[in-house]
Amino acid sequence: MKMVHRGKLRLLPTRPSDQGPSDQPTKGVAYYPGCSLHSTAIEYNLSTKAIAERLVLSAVEGVSLDLAEPKGWACCGTTPAHSTDDLLATIMPLKNLKLIEESGYSCVAMPCPSCFIRHRTAIYDVRDDPGLRGQVAALRLGSGQARMRQMPSGEIEVEHLLTTMTERVGYDAIAEAVTQPLTGLKVVCYYGCVITRSAKITGAENYEHPTKMDQLVEILGAESLHWSYKTECCGVSLSITQLPIALSMSRRILRNAEEVRAEAIVVACPLGHANLDMRQEQINEQFGEDYHIPILYFTQLVGLAFGIEPRKLGMDKHLARTFPLLQAKRLIAAS
Amino acid sequence: MPLTPQTDLARYIQEKCGENVCLCYWCQKCTAGCPVAEHFDLMPSQVLRAAQFGQKEFILNSKTVWLCAACEACSTRCRQGIDITRVMDVLKIMAQREGIEPSVRTVPMFYKSGLRRIKLFGRVYELELMRNFIYGGFSPASWISGGCSLAICPWP
Ligand code: SF4
Ligand code: SF4
Numbered sequence: 001m002k003m004v005h006r007g008k009l010r011l012l013p014t015r016p017s018d019q020g021p022s023d024q025p026t027k028g029v030a031y032y033p034g035c036s037l038h039s040t041a042i043e044y045n046l047s048t049k050a051i052a053e054r055l056v057l058s059a060v061e062g063v064s065l066d067l068a069e070p071k072g073w074a075c076c077g078t079t080p081a082h083s084t085d086d087l088l089a090t091i092m093p094l095k096n097l098k099l100i101e102e103s104g105y106s107c108v109a110m111p112c113p114s115c116f117i118r119h120r121t122a123i124y125d126v127r128d129d130p131g132l133r134g135q136v137a138a139l140r141l142g143s144g145q146a147r148m149r150q151m152p153s154g155e156i157e158v159e160h161l162l163t164t165m166t167e168r169v170g171y172d173a174i175a176e177a178v179t180q181p182l183t184g185l186k187v188v189c190y191y192g193c194v195i196t197r198s199a200k201i202t203g204a205e206n207y208e209h210p211t212k213m214d215q216l217v218e219i220l221g222a223e224s225l226h227w228s229y230k231t232e233c234c235g236v237s238l239s240i241t242q243l244p245i246a247l248s249m250s251r252r253i254l255r256n257a258e259e260v261r262a263e264a265i266v267v268a269c270p271l272g273h274a275n276l277d278m279r280q281e282q283i284n285e286q287f288g289e290d291y292h293i294p295i296l297y298f299t300q301l302v303g304l305a306f307g308i309e310p311r312k313l314g315m316d317k318h319l320a321r322t323f324p325l326l327q328a329k330r331l332i333a334a335s
Numbered sequence: 336m337p338l339t340p341q342t343d344l345a346r347y348i349q350e351k352c353g354e355n356v357c358l359c360y361w362c363q364k365c366t367a368g369c370p371v372a373e374h375f376d377l378m379p380s381q382v383l384r385a386a387q388f389g390q391k392e393f394i395l396n397s398k399t400v401w402l403c404a405a406c407e408a409c410s411t412r413c414r415q416g417i418d419i420t421r422v423m424d425v426l427k428i429m430a431q432r433e434g435i436e437p438s439v440r441t442v443p444m445f446y447k448s449g450l451r452r453i454k455l456f457g458r459v460y461e462l463e464l465m466r467n468f469i470y471g472g473f474s475p476a477s478w479i480s481g482g483c484s485l486a487i488c489p490w491p
Contacts, residue, residue: 081453084450194407197406198411236406241439
């Protein structure tokens with residue numbers, strides 16, 4: 001109920017036919033928010049849009065970051081698809097990629113690691129497997145939907161939003177837009193599983209010890225602490241199917257963050273956020289702990305450093321409260 | 336142990352995802368790094384070993400195939416380059432197609448209901464997802480306590 005109250009859940013999901021904002025292809029970077037960002041991870045969406053707006057306004061040379069949502073995108077299938085039907089798990093992302101390509105984009109940024117890995121895996125699979133390509137082309141997906149006569153050309157680039165920010169926009173451009181350095185804030189960066197793994201699909205270099213987010217955080221003026229659970233799994237959908245297991249997995253992450261005296265955990269994954277933020281109370285109850293660690297999206301942190309009003313970044317939507325920390329760090333006026 | 340699949344199961348896995356389980360030399364690195372291993376009944380390396388010998392029922396009746404979180408830690412670390420997560424996916428799909436009674440029932444239930452909603456709406460139905468999230472999943476109690484959102488969503 002708390003979640004409906006905070007505007008994180010809608011009674012009916014947004015549907016692919018819902019009209020998005022007017023999308024004039026500008027050959028920039030397309031934006032595929034994925035299902036979570038329209039609901040449970042709405043603060044991730046809000047903060048991404050807010051900082052993109054700021055970056056466009058500050059007109060960084062050569063960066064076109066309008067992040068237009070292609071109309072009619074559908075779910076990537078995520079865990080239920082790749083665990084029950086390998087063909088479906090390939091088709092669903094390909095349909096999206098085709099759509100994005102047809103809207104005139106050659107690059108798409110995905111904030112959700114799960115969407116990101118499903119889309120990249122689909123491209124990887126059809127590229128290497130002519131048999132699968134044939135199967136996909138011959139299949140009719142659902143009633144009344146056209147066959148996928150043409151595949152996406154395979155040239156479309158699928159990036160995680162973190163990569164878009166750090167490499168396409170670049171650290172320098174972000175540093176330039178910082179107006180309120182987050183001095184004195186100590187955080188740990190949590191990448192989760194699949195932003196970097198497996199390396200053959202994501203193309204990540206430092207897959208065991210990624211540093212992009214750490215560098216970003218440092219540029220914003222905050223301190224990024226060393227810890228051991230950067231890429232450890234939070235339990236993902238086990239949180240729905242086998243709660244005790246997921247709780248113990250998420251607890252290990254919170255424990256390590258507390259041990260290194262982190263004041264917040266910075267994440268780049270809606271599911272990781274859900275498990276660490278919404279489950280914190282339950283973890284406290286179950287294990288007799290007393291964690292109150294704000295879990296922030298990296299986009300929210302960027303937004304704060306850009307001097308954007310915290311409510312516009314969805315800071316009020318977390319279950320583990322963020323305002324006490326922001327007040328303590330003088331990032332907002334004490335109320 | 337020959338390096339080419341000798342059993343039906345090993346051959347099936349290779350055909351489905353291209354992974355050759357016979358390359359596994361049982362170093363157990365996958366098991367050492369698996370975050371869910373303590374809850375498994377078969378360690379990832381044991382699954383690979385059993386697959387080499389074609390022990391299909393033994394694997395498909397285990398909890399491991401269902402509990403694997405697909406975190407890709409094992410696949411990234413395997414020195415033999417085996418994508419173990421993929422192998423797990425193949426086994427999961429196989430168990431569902433063959434109608435094997437799952438040893439962790441909630442997992443395939445979640446897959447099924449998730450897919451049904453995605454097919455219906457084109458997107459994940461997060462209100463229901465959250466109901467399951469909040470009430471700890473697919474226990475009968477959660478269906479009753481979560482009845483309010485069921486009333487809103489009339490589809491089974
Ligand atoms: S890491 Fe690879 S080679 Fe080692 S036991 Fe696991 S699957 Fe086998
Ligand atoms: S993918 Fe599965 S088996 Fe491999 S490390 Fe993760 S949970 Fe363990």
